[in-house]
Amino acid sequence: MSRIRFTQxxxxxxxxxxxxxxxWRTIVALILVPLLLFPLLFIAFPxxxxxxxxxxxxxxxxxxxxxxxxxxxxxxxxxxSNMSIxxxxxxxxxxxxxxxxxxxxxxxxxxxxxxxxxxxxxDTWIYSVLYLSTSExxxxxxxxxLEVLNNWETxxxxxRIEASGLDAESTLNPxxxxxxIADADVATKGEQAGLLLSLFIPFVLALWTASAAVQPAIDMxxxxxxxxxxxxLLSLPLSxxxxxxxxxxxxxxxxxxxxxxxxxGLLFGIAFLAEDLVNVPSISIGSVLLxxxxxxxxxTMIVALYLSLAMRSKSVKEAGTVLTPITLAMIVPxxxxxxxxxxxxxxxxxxxxxxxxxxxxxxxLLDRIIIEHILIWISxxxxxxxxxxxxxxxxxxxEDIVTSRS
Numbered sequence: 001m002s003r004i005r006f007t008q009x010x011x012x013x014x015x016x017x018x019x020x021x022x023x024w025r026t027i028v029a030l031i032l033v034p035l036l037l038f039p040l041l042f043i044a045f046p047x048x049x050x051x052x053x054x055x056x057x058x059x060x061x062x063x064x065x066x067x068x069x070x071x072x073x074x075x076x077x078x079x080x081s082n083m084s085i086x087x088x089x090x091x092x093x094x095x096x097x098x099x100x101x102x103x104x105x106x107x108x109x110x111x112x113x114x115x116x117x118x119x120x121x122x123d124t125w126i127y128s129v130l131y132l133s134t135s136e137x138x139x140x141x142x143x144x145x146l147e148v149l150n151n152w153e154t155x156x157x158x159x160r161i162e163a164s165g166l167d168a169e170s171t172l173n174p175x176x177x178x179x180x181i182a183d184a185d186v187a188t189k190g191e192q193a194g195l196l197l198s199l200f201i202p203f204v205l206a207l208w209t210a211s212a213a214v215q216p217a218i219d220m221x222x223x224x225x226x227x228x229x230x231x232x233l234l235s236l237p238l239s240x241x242x243x244x245x246x247x248x249x250x251x252x253x254x255x256x257x258x259x260x261x262x263x264x265g266l267l268f269g270i271a272f273l274a275e276d277l278v279n280v281p282s283i284s285i286g287s288v289l290l291x292x293x294x295x296x297x298x299x300t301m302i303v304a305l306y307l308s309l310a311m312r313s314k315s316v317k318e319a320g321t322v323l324t325p326i327t328l329a330m331i332v333p334x335x336x337x338x339x340x341x342x343x344x345x346x347x348x349x350x351x352x353x354x355x356x357x358x359x360x361x362x363x364x365l366l367d368r369i370i371i372e373h374i375l376i377w378i379s380x381x382x383x384x385x386x387x388x389x390x391x392x393x394x395x396x397x398x399e400d401i402v403t404s405r406s
Contacts, residue, residue, distance in 0.1 A: 008238040012246025016220050017253060030254065034208070034262035042269035058082075061141035064106065066090045067118040071125075073155070074118070077148035083141065090117060097128035107132045113141035190282025191366070198342075198365035202358045203334050204266065205259060209299050210330045212258045216251045217306035218319045226316060230401070244307070244396040248389075251303045259295070283367040290374065291364045297381040298357045304388035311395040333358060342366065350376040353384045 021027060063078065065087045078085050091101060097117040106112050107130060115130040127149065131142040158168040185192075224230040233243065283291075306323055313319035337358040340349060350356040356377035363373065395401075 008242040009246040009249055012233075012238065012243060013249040013253065016216075016247055016250035020216055020219060020250070020254060030212075030258050031261060034258045035265045037262060038266040038269040056136065056140045059137055059140055060084060061113040061137060061144065062086070062111070063141055063145060064088065064103075064112040064115045065118065066103075066115060069120055070118055071120075071152070074148065074152050077152055078116075078145070081144045081148055083144055086112070090119060097126060098130070100130055103130060107135075107138060110135075113138045114145055116145050188282060194283060194365045194367060198362040199338055201263070201266070201365060202337065202361040204262065205295060205361065206298065206330060206334050206354075206358055208259055208262055209255055209295070210302055210327045213251055213255045213299070213303050213306050214320075214323050214327055216254045217303065218310045218313075218316055218323065220247045220250060221307055221310040222313045222316055222319045225401075234401070240396045240401075241393055244389075244393055247307060248300075248303055248392070251307065252299055255299060255303065259299075283365065284369075286369055287364040287367050290369070291361060293378070294357050294360045294364065294381075297378070297385055298354070300385040301353070301381070301388050304385065304392045308388070308392035308395040311392070311401065330354070337362060342368070345373075347372055347376060351380050353380060356380055 021030065060082060062084045063086070065075075065078070065085055066089065067087070068090055070087065075085070091103070094101065094117075097119065103115055106115065113131070113135070116127065117130070118125060118127045129142050129145050132138040157172065161168045161171050187195075221230075224233065234240075238246075305326075309322050309326070310319040313322055333352075333355045337355055340359065342359075342363055345359065349359055350373045360373065360377045363370065
């Protein structure tokens, strides 16, 4: 009997998958987008960043220097930093050099990109750089001015220390790190990669699983009802439970393929395109198996919930209105788990549905196998999965399933 039931489930699932992927746009959304998304990001992002940085470096910015007297070395540094310099006296009536007064209009009108105010008081200098933080060009001008002033301050400090007969290096750096910080970190490259990806992969898996399951869940329930094919499907020699599990298997397969391809694209991008930035995480076989189980349980809950809610809907439009907010709501537990410290995480977090699976993904990507946590999140997730499947079975068992919801 169980074999016949599995056969019927497989027939339903095969039929649903074939119908769903007939449209070429579905193939693009299901295969090409997940597979190419991260490789393209890893290629495009560095190129865009490099191009933007190059453009900023080549900008010729206009800086107004307000000072009654300016050190020749400071002026030399400003002129050598690809800046057009205009010099005028300090305005009167300033309570502090950072008080804009009427000069803010010079920045807002883009007449100048930054305004350096400089004043000597005895043996020290005070300064301020006025700029417009919402303008990249103004921010770049400010950064160049600060770089010149910092270099001048370093050189001036060294000269004053040496003029006093002291060693500048030991005076300025009485406490120094010996070696490199990277050498002092006992975590392996793979462990470091696991930490980075533990903040990223759960977000991708959870959000993509939730979003990828929406369309097939709607299409295979209320969509079939609107097309008039659900009644014909119910006339076949199979039970409502077999119909539900067949559709569940189809949605899980479609969603799983999309998620697997997206992860494959991510790992390919890391391994071949961003190997200088991120390493492939080093985790045990046990963690890999538990990761698979966690994703499977998460998908089971999501798909069963989506199928039941879609079947309750009167139309495709209503189903989309119901499921879209739920998908967006998944962002809440996703973001919540990013701020939980795994070194001192309380066990009750692993008893909260959906949150527990996302925390489990983070722990397992760090190759942390904590038996207590594993038992809690597996037990809770299996229980919630059973509830969602039971609820879905109730919706599929209604007498008015072909016409409308109860």
